[in-house]
Amino acid sequence: MSVIRVFPRxxxxxxxxxxxxxxxxxxxxxIAKEAQVSVTFTWDIAEAERLAKAWGQYYPVSLGGPALxxxxxxxxxxxxxxxxxxxxxxxxxxxxxxxxxPEREGRLHxxxxxxxxxxxDNNFLQTGRAHMNKVFAMLRSQNAIEFTGGLEADLVxxxxxxxxxxxRVRQVFLACDTEGHLQALEKAVKRLAYLGRxxxxxxVLLGFNGExxxxxxxxxxxxxxxxxxxxxQLYQPPDYWIDYSPxxxxxxxxxxxxAATKAMMRMPMIPATE
Numbered sequence: 091m092s093v094i095r096v097f098p099r100x101x102x103x104x105x106x107x108x109x110x111x112x113x114x115x116x117x118x119x120x121i122a123k124e125a126q127v128s129v130t131f132t133w134d135i136a137e138a139e140r141l142a143k144a145w146g147q148y149y150p151v152s153l154g155g156p157a158l159x160x161x162x163x164x165x166x167x168x169x170x171x172x173x174x175x176x177x178x179x180x181x182x183x184x185x186x187x188x189x190x191x192p193e194r195e196g197r198l199h200x201x202x203x204x205x206x207x208x209x210x211d212n213n214f215l216q217t218g219r220a221h222m223n224k225v226f227a228m229l230r231s232q233n234a235i236e237f238t239g240g241l242e243a244d245l246v247x248x249x250x251x252x253x254x255x256x257x258r259v260r261q262v263f264l265a266c267d268t269e270g271h272l273q274a275l276e277k278a279v280k281r282l283a284y285l286g287r288x289x290x291x292x293x294v295l296l297g298f299n300g301e302x303x304x305x306x307x308x309x310x311x312x313x314x315x316x317x318x319x320x321x322x323q324l325y326q327p328p329d330y331w332i333d334y335s336p337x338x339x340x341x342x343x344x345x346x347x348x349a350a351t352k353a354m355m356r357m358p359m360i361p362a363t364e
Contacts, residue, residue: 092109092120092121092122092123093109093122093123093124093125093126094109094110094111094120094122094124094125094126094145094149095109095110095111095125095126095128095169095170096111096112096113096125096126096127096128096141096142096145097110097111097112097127097128097129098112098113098127098129098131098134098137098138098141099112099131099134099137100112101130103171103172103175103210104171104172105168105169105170105171105172105173106172107168108120109122113141114141114144115144115145115147115148119148122149123149123150124149124150124151124152125145125146125148125149125150125151125152126151126152126153126154127141127142127145127151127152127153127154127155128154128155128170129153129154129155129156129157129158130155130156130157131157131326132157132328132329133326133331134157135157135158138153138155138157139153155170156194159193159194164201165177165180165201165204167204167205167206171210173206174206174207174208175206175208175210175238176203176204176205176206176208176209176210177201177210177211178200178201178202178203178204178209178211178214178217178221178224178225179198179199179200179201179211179212179213179214179216179217179221180195180196180198180199180201180211180212181195181196181197181198181199181212182195182197182198182212182213182216183197183198183213183216184213186267188267188295188298188325190328191212191213195212198213198216198217200217200221203224203225203228204228205228205231205232206228206232207229207232207233207234207235207236208235208236208238209225209229209235209236209237209238209239210238210239211239212239212240213239213242214237214239214241215241215242215245215246215250216242216245219249222250222253226253226256226257229257230256230257232257232258233258234258234260235257235258235259235260236259236260236261236262236263237259237261237262237263238261238263239263240263240264240265240293241262241263241264241265241278242265243264243265243266243271243274243275243277243278244274244278246264246277246278246281246282247281248281250281251281251282254282254285255284259285259289260289261288261289261290261291262282262285262289262290262291263291263292263293263321264278264279264290264291264292264293264318265292265293266292266293266294266309266313266318267293267294267295267298268295268298269309272309272312272313272316275292275313275316275318276316279316279317279318283317287317287318287319288319288348290317290318290319291318291319291320291321292313292318292319292320292321293321293322293323294306294309294310294313294320294321294322294323294345295322295323295325296322296323296324296325296338296341296342297324297325297332297334297338298325303337303338303341304359306322306341307341307359308359310322310345310351311355311359314351314355319348319351320345320351321346322341322342322345322346323342324338324339324342
């Protein structure tokens, strides 16, 4: 008998099979042995607890997920994330002040690669060449390959860049969370320049440690000039929700859209404030 999975909100990675639901139980409910409420973001915990009570009227319910520090030792494709998205490792050996991965998942540990075309590892390039070779072997039978977890620019070397040439890559996400990462990003982009700007995306953390919008735009423009399409994300701490102003939210949304980014690069920068 199948397991129902329940999510507080829909994302681009939410499963869409007949046993995956977002929100409250519908009037017509499938036969299942239990319902599992999965919560990814800490700011959704209260809603997840409410949903656990709502679904608990009809099924045995368990509540877990990354926001509740549930174990992530294994990975089952298509269960809590849509088919095609895979983790080949969990955890990270860094301890960046804005990142919850080491606290939730611990140091890097490897998983047996399952078939899929979206590699969502937190730090794939820390896994080592032997593991990456296993992943590349799996990916050679895949199309529209994406490295969506955010590759650490410091670890992009000539070997990785050459191996990537043999894959049908749709896009690669790098990461540049601070101004200090720009130099490493530039070196990584030079190695991956054969992909072209439209396939080279870059996660950009905005607003951390009181960063101004103007300083954030300086970094976004520099990332464009280096050769990436920036993909900004507003910083959210683990223990509370920052309610960013409409101006901040609009700024982030605009720079996420490639066409809008190209238009922004033809416009003058936000003037500095006193």
